[in-house]
Amino acid sequence: MARLWATIIGYFFGNFLFAMIVGRLALKLDPTKYGSGNPGTANMGAVFGKKFGIMTCAGDLLKTVIALFIVYFLFPGKIYLSYAGLGLILGHCFPIWHHFKGGKGVAVSALLAVSYDWKAGLITLLIALLLTAVMQNLTIPPLVFMLLFSIYTIIYAREAGIIFLIITAIMAFKFRKDIVDFLTGNGKKVDILYSIKKKLGIKA
Secondary structure, eight states: OHHHHHHHHHHHHHTOOHHHHHIIIIISSOGGGSTTOOOSHHHHHHHHOHHHHHHHHHHHHHHHHHHHHHHHHHSOSHHHHHHHHHHHHHHHHSOGGGTTOOOOOHHHHHHHHHHHOHHHHHHHHHHHHHHHHHHTOSSHHHHHHHHHHHHHHHHHOHHHHHHHHHHHHHHHHHTHHHHHHHHTTOOOOOOHHHHHHHHHTOOO
16 A cells, blocks of 8 residues: 555656746746657756756756655655655656646656665766767667666566666657657757867867
């Protein structure tokens, strides 16, 4: 029963899409009608500017922290964090109030992994960051990150690992169009190294 309640609590908080909240309160518009149409950090930052991307990311991270904290307080034990994470991803990707059309859960899954196992989470995140720099792609690295984290977790905690694999599958489903674009060579490239050098004033 605790697993079910952890999932429900996660789903409730996952429904708070901060791209929509920031879009409607700060920008007075629907962000799903601009750019890629995805109510997430990347689209908000790309279309409306870094400030609104950061606000969106911060909000999504905040809802994740609150949900995980409540679940951990009510049901001490790491396994319940994984179920709360499943609920968060389901709520974020398929919010009931937004006709089940949500984001892709990258920020939520990243914080979830670090909260569950900070060492494995940070190592797999670093791998994803390196992949992003090399591949200049924002689709494959997050999926590789969650897959690696899931495989690692399943070795030591089978049930939790399976839950993380399900989360990975949900994210892959949300990224399905982007995956096709990547495989066909039509994926959007993002050169983060160039962006960092530009910010630091370093010439290529």
